[in-house]
Every structure is written in structure tokens, then in C-alpha cells.
Amino acid sequence: MRRCFLACVLAIAAIAALKAGAATAAPSRPDEFTGLPAVQKWIFEYRRKPEPRQLPAVVQALSRLQAFREPDSSGIYVGFIAGVIAANPTRADALVRRMFPLPPEDHWAVIRAIAYSGLPGWRGLLIRHADRMPDRKVMINKLVSGDLPVLADVKIEEKPAFMDNVKSYLSPKRYFGPKEKAPRKLTFDGSPELLDVLWGYYFATGSRDPINRIIALLPWSKEKDSTDKLTVGNMAKYTLATNASRDADILAILKSEVPRQPEEVKPILTDVIDNAETVETAQLRKEALAAIEELKRKGPGSKREMSLLGQIGQGAVYVGCVAASALGHVEVGIPCVIGGAAGSAALSIFNGQQ
Secondary structure, eight states, X not given: OHHHHHHHHHHHHHHHHXXXXXXXXXXXXXXXXXXXXXXXXXXXXXXXXXXXXXXXXXXXXXXXXXXXXXXXXXXXXXXXXXXXXXXXXXXXXXXXXXXXXXXXXXXXXXXXXXXXXXXXXXXXXHHHTGGGOGGGHHHHHHHHHTSSOOGGGOOOOOOOOHHHHHHHHHOTHHXXXXXXXXXXXXXXXXXXXXXXXXXXXXXXXXXXXXXXXXXXXXXXXXXXXXXXXXXXXXXXXXXXXXXXXHOHHHHHHHHHHGGGSOTTTHHHHHHHHXXXXXXXXXXXXXXXXXXXHHHHHHOOHXXXXXXXXXXXXXXXXXXXXXXXXXTTOSOOOSOOEETTEEOTTTHHHXXXXX
């Protein structure tokens, strides 16, 4: 509940700030930032006038404003830092060095941003600055060794074939074999804050790649078995439509991608574009909530259609306080559900169903 509350407050505060002073430009220097809305506006506009030398001061400002306190709601900032580092490989060492000193509790954000940057030499960069973050040696070592996954490792999981599910349930190893520890994976349905990371990366670089990765999540908006995937798919759809309705560059990317997409993606992406052009994003919120509630009420489609497969596990539901809302460019309408705890805006819908 606390994490959700903080994320929702972030979104509401950003919207209020932009409405109150839409004509006022964001501070030109990060040391002038007095609140998160100003930082968010600066981040949103960064790609049109990149100022990588300002990144250390932005990190300092974010730390001062306690933006890294809740990792679940810090994805956009981690993604933005990662994107600036990635776009400036020759400056990476100097940029990271100038981010310090930072409070030890905020070091995780710098570490994760370096690892998520995708620089060919990110491991070396992380090792060179490890002495500045002695309390995070375990995290650094696990990232460098590959025991912790990074953003580049995240794949869109394919839905298991019917016979694969049957074999899994009928296999004696499932019930009598030794319990093998599954390798740690980083997935969009298990870590929905990664959607924010991708948006932050885009705002830093203007690159098509993070947008394309978000587009790849759109088929999950039709998911029938997993509440997590259904929710993330609808989050992807909603944030693409909302940001594209307010940014011509994003809309142009979406239009150019339609012919390149698989057949299962084209109609959903076309729907996103139509909603963006007509600014009908409120309908997407309603459809998302209806679909999620129906799945939660009826259970997975595979359970309804084939009882042999049994109940497919459903984890926490995550909706709403994602990058578009966090940046203050949409009306808060989707309930903010992070870490399995429902925010006050969602209690009327989700109460008793968690």
C-alpha cells in the first residue's frame, strides 16, 4: 500500500504542477529543481535538446527528492540514467564519477542503470566504480557474474504449447523428482516496472528500440490465463496511446511500425494509433479494468477450457502509475497497483480479490 501510495502521489503531484504552470518552462539547471514534477518535465523534453553533462546533477536532485526510495516506482529514472549513459559511451566514466557522493541507500539505482545501459563495457564500468559503493558489493558481483539478469536479457515469453503443459503435469518429476532451483529471470510480467524503464530509456535517447519492445507486449492485452500478463499488456497499450496522443514523434514511430509487425500485433497497434489520434485513451482504461476484473473473477481461460491443466498461478496485479502518468501527461484514472497492494483508487474494484 505504501509503495502504491507514493507512486500515485507522484503522478497526481506532477499533473497538478503542469496544470498550474503549463506555460512555465522547466528549470534549465538541475540544481534549480524544487520538486519531482520539474525533474519529470525536464526528462520528458530531454531528447529534443540533450544535455548529458547535466545527468550527474539530475541524479543528485532525484536523490535529494527521495525519488529512489521505492524501486518499484523508480523505473523511469533508472531507465533515463541508463539511456543517457548508453548514448554517451565516451563520457560514461566521467558521468558516473560525478554522480557521487550519493547516500548509500540510493546506490542501487546507479548500479542498475549502468547494467541496464547495454554498453558493451558496462561490466568494466561497474567494476571501476565499485569502490564508491562498498555496501552494494553483493549486487555488483551478481550483476557482473550474470547471476542477476539485466534489461537486455528480458525476453517476451512464449505461451507454452498445449502438449507441453500436459507433459509437465503428467511428468513424475513434477511430483517425485528433486526440487531444482529455477534460475532467476527478469520478466515484464514479474517486474512490470520494466515498462517504466523502457519509457525512461526512450526519453533519454529517442531510440525506437524501447518503443518496439513495448509494442511487442501488446498481444498480452488479449491474454486469457495470466492476470499479470494481461495487466502489463494493457499498460503497454495505454501508455503507447497516451504518450503518442501528446507526442508526434512517438505517433510517427508507431505508424511506421505497423507494416513490420506480426499479424497478431497489427490490429492492436492500429487500435493504439486510432486511440492516440482521437485522444480516446479513457476507453482503454475502461477496457483494461473490465478485462482484468473478468479474468480475476472467472479464472484463467485454460482452466475454464481444460480442467486437466488446473489453475495457472496468478501473481500480483500491477496497473497504472507507469511512465505516462508519472510524467504528468495523463489524467489519473487507472488504479495504481504495485507489489500486489491496491491503491485507494482501485479498492472499490479489487477489494477482496487480491
